Amino acid sequence: MTVITRFAHSRSSWFILAGTALGLELSALYFQHIMKLDPCVMCIYQRLAVFGILAAGLIGMTAPKYRIVRILADIVWAVSATWGLKLALSLVDMQTNPSPFSTCSFLPEFPAWMPLHEWFPSIMMPTGMCTDVPWVFMGVTMAEWMVVAFSGFLVAWLLFIVPILSGSNKPSLYK
Numbered sequence: 001m002t003v004i005t006r007f008a009h010s011r012s013s014w015f016i017l018a019g020t021a022l023g024l025e026l027s028a029l030y031f032q033h034i035m036k037l038d039p040c041v042m043c044i045y046q047r048l049a050v051f052g053i054l055a056a057g058l059i060g061m062t063a064p065k066y067r068i069v070r071i072l073a074d075i076v077w078a079v080s081a082t083w084g085l086k087l088a089l090s091l092v093d094m095q096t097n098p099s100p101f102s103t104c105s106f107l108p109e110f111p112a113w114m115p116l117h118e119w120f121p122s123i124m125m126p127t128g129m130c131t132d133v134p135w136v137f138m139g140v141t142m143a144e145w146m147v148v149a150f151s152g153f154l155v156a157w158l159l160f161i162v163p164i165l166s167g168s169n170k171p172s173l174y175k
Contacts, residue, residue: 008163011061014073017156018057024050024149029123031142037135038128041104042091044117046146047124049087052080053153070164078157085150091143094130104130 007013028047031037039047053076060073094104108126110116116124128134135142 002163004160005163005166008160008166009064009070011064013160014057014060014064016057017077018054018061020153021050021054021057025054031135033122035135037142038132039126040091040128040130040132041106041108041126042087042094042130042143043128044108044124044126046084046087046091046150048116049080049084049150052076052083056080067165067167074157074161074164077153081150081153081157085147085154088143088146088150091130092141092147095133095141095143098131 025047028039028043028050032039056073056077059076060070063069106126108117108124110124117126133141133143137145140148
């Protein structure tokens with residue numbers, strides 16, 4: 001087994017993935033509740049994508065030695081990071097090319113059986129506008145930082161896809 005394969009089959013790799021996503025979630029809550037920056041609908045959707053990456057890390061941590069668990073976590077990771085990147089790019093486009101025809105809704109469009117904005121309004125209720133740019137760090141907007149974050153999650157996923165899917169190379173009597 002290579003070092004990267006052993007790492008991909010360890011709890012610590014999935015813990016790092018979950019910890020990174022948790023850090024982003026806590027940062028979002030800090031921006032919202034401490035700095036009083038209102039999240040827009042696209043921000044809420046991105047927050048949900050980060051929750052998906054957090055869930056992937058938690059799934060992977062449950063039993064990383066089992067290939068089926070790693071595959072399930074890997075799928076959740078890839079879908080969440082891809083969806084998040086798509087959302088972040090759309091938000092950057094809305095902010096850099098404002099148009100009266102390209103706006104976001106005031107309420108998230110969650111399924112009727114899962115109204116997250118009603119269940120968790122302090123986390124999932126949008127109160128801002130998508131075209132607002134409330135925060136810039138080093139000349140980069142928050143939406144652009146999320147493009148960097150989701151791109152990083154996808155690059156990490158690409159680096160780990162083969163080791164995650166590979167089977168264990170434990171010695172066998174039947175070789």
